[in-house]
Amino acid sequence: MANARPDHRLSKRIYDARVPALREQLVQLQVRLKESPAKVLLILAGEEAGGRSEVINTLSGWLDPRGFETVAFREPSDEERERPLMWRFWRCLPADGRLGIFAGSWYTELLRSHDGPPRKPAQTARLVERIRHFEKLLSDNGTLIIKVWLHLSKAEQRTRLAELAANPDTAWRVTPEARRQHRLHDSLARTAARLRKATHSPGAPWVVIDAADSRARNLAVADLIVRKLAAHLKRVDSAPARPPRPAAPKSLKPAGLARLLALPLDQKLSSAEYESKREKWLGRLNRATRAAQTANRSIIFVFEGWDAAGKGGAIRRLTSAIDARDYRVIPVAKPTDEEKAHHYLWRFWRHVPRAGLVTIYDRSWYGRVLVERLEGFCTEPEWRRAYGEINDFEGQLAEHGTIVVKFWMHISRDEQLNRFREREKTVYKRHKINAEDWRNRRKWAAYEIAVGDMLALTDKPVAPWHLIPANNKRHARLQILKTAAKAIEEALGL
């Protein structure tokens, strides 16, 4: 772990002499950053009275305010509490070309010691894992993560608190909590050092900066940003251009493909049978979703499947069992430019439902390992990473209590052809088919491989895949109703 040890007691003269060049470098780098697909996340943590807000204020005076923002995290709002822990951080991540300064972050949560029952070691370990995973995801996505720990010894902290207390404008900052942290300085510092070590990683290393002298501290932080950002932009600039079209895919886990191909598709269900059973399952699904709402559990349905597999129709039947005020259907099409400026999961995190509500994703994050993999919209390392990122995302949802129900609607290639032709013949369905659908159809075998890998690599107990044979629409719809009702009942222990 790097330890930047600036000279103590830097004179104002030297400081003033060095600042203009530093400012110039910072602003120049911001100009370059703005044009790049990189983003910067500066996380400031440290001992009480180490000067986090002074550093931010100083940086604010040096940086171009148009290219950065400070995000402070206080007590979570109710909208935040009703979602997984990391939701509040996802919603505030800097976009491409921007610098986000996080005053408070997941480390506030990790280091929190002063309220509530103490966290168990296993909980701490899980949170550390969560943080490592999140930072790796961001770093892999081109985010430069700079984590600064502003360090004060106990003696220095005492001096600093006394200075703050003596000034009527800053005395308010010496709160009982600050005094408590001072008393516990050494034990807190040991814990913090341990947690820094546990969350120190190549893409998100910690840098400890001595905060005893405020001028030296400010310069050290700015120097660090300049050095890291310059190196990062150089790396980004020299990254190879997007590789050519991917070759025909090879199966990563043939078991998934085998599972897919083994699915029988010739089910029959008469109209009369369907009608008679539908009401029963609609009722059960309705009761199950209401029970989930009463229990403040939210539900996420994921619909994936071949073009024309009947996702839209199935979603309509499913939603007919849910109060229209409780669900939202998110059709996943081309991302907006705000979405494109973030990690691919960002646009899905946006729509994670509040407690007791339902989000239905009509296509989803699985696009990353299907269309994006096959069309070369992302690189091979990107889609290969995605399986793990997705499992982690769904794991966070499940850990929060969200019930995740994923459907793959499966039809045969012949059935798809029938449906495409049918669509072309029906006036009000014609808009549902276009040249791209025909193009995708020609890649059927490649898609089968990608779907198989998806099934094999993201079928987890907390978020299993339900394969729905869908050549027979009625059968598929009924099975979706049944599966949904049972999955919710089981999650609720009904």
Added chain:
Amino acid sequence: MANARPDHRLSKRIYDARVPALREQLVQLQVRLKESPAKVLLILAGEEAGGRSEVINTLSGWLDPRGFETVAFREPSDEERERPLMWRFWRCLPADGRLGIFAGSWYTELLRSHDGPPRKPAQTARLVERIRHFEKLLSDNGTLIIKVWLHLSKAEQRTRLAELAANPDTAWRVTPEARRQHRLHDSLARTAARLRKATHSPGAPWVVIDAADSRARNLAVADLIVRKLAAHLKRVDSAPARPPRPAAPKSLKPAGLARLLALPLDQKLSSAEYESKREKWLGRLNRATRAAQTANRSIIFVFEGWDAAGKGGAIRRLTSAIDARDYRVIPVAKPTDEEKAHHYLWRFWRHVPRAGLVTIYDRSWYGRVLVERLEGFCTEPEWRRAYGEINDFEGQLAEHGTIVVKFWMHISRDEQLNRFREREKTVYKRHKINAEDWRNRRKWAAYEIAVGDMLALTDKPVAPWHLIPANNKRHARLQILKTAAKAIEEALGL
């Protein structure tokens, strides 16, 4: 007010025969809507048990789920309560090409009768005014607003509640509140009729639909959407293309221009004087913002001014008095595509601060009546309407308790020239100047007129303009600190 009175007791046979054609029309219209800059807002209100959620579920089954969304408004979240009443509606407005079905809306607030102290007539009148203004703004912006009142007589309501109560799957909906509303049916209906009349307007008319027969009701709502949407798309399609470049502007209110031109710009302030006074005012501003936070009052600073007037520098000095965790600077540049798909105020509503926090807009909604007016980015009716829309927006902020402080930073044309040249000479300032700045400079006189109109038409007691002579940077910065501190102190009664 139109009253659609469908035939009672529509047979299932006739219903089933009519549905396919209606569905086809709806989906066809959705396809056209998707390609247009129009948006649709369907507001469903009505007597208890009138079938609002059944109508939405039915429509959901008919519409293409990719082009619409249902938004339900329940109890406001804390993030919503900490902002003006309409914030929660702004954040859920449909974007271009989309249909939003609002289950619950501002009418829920208006019609609310069952908790809290009764609203005073003056409060109701103000809310009605607020609603009329909001709906006009949306309608002027190309939103088709369809407001449906699902009507049930007291006897029909009794029958319907009995049906709901008899079915174990729906009995839960007959809540004590539903029973109370039934008891008070006639008086509530009178109030609702009065409020419908008060909020009936050309751009947002009410349509009362008899809800006694559910099939007839569903068809009537869908028919209404088809009819209104077809007419609306026809109007949008036949609207004239954007007019040519605007002619040289004429002053609407010469008093504003006179005020601008009368501003003396030759202030002096020595470096020593500045240093000595700055600390005092930074301290006062710091205390004032902390007092505002303690009082849960949020603050909005608006910075407008000529290019190179010193907005960035002034903002940096201002923010140095505020804890970095409490403010956010919003640099206003080109809107994102999500922002472009909404009313121009939407992107500013997004950033309205929570209680106790500060948002600093570096340029703002005033772009509508400055650059957009002069460059022809919006039509003349659009920028002319904007003065009233802006006053209403700021009025809502003030009514909510937000302290609004607006600065116009004024420099002479010669001073601008000096600063442009200076920027070109200084390496780390060079990115701040480009060809557009030189182009805008050539339109100085036109801008003066637009600025004058802005000053005259949007200078309101709750959100006054502060003109800052800014040829002398030190003087300008100090005056901004002073003005900000005093404005906050005054708002807080300090």
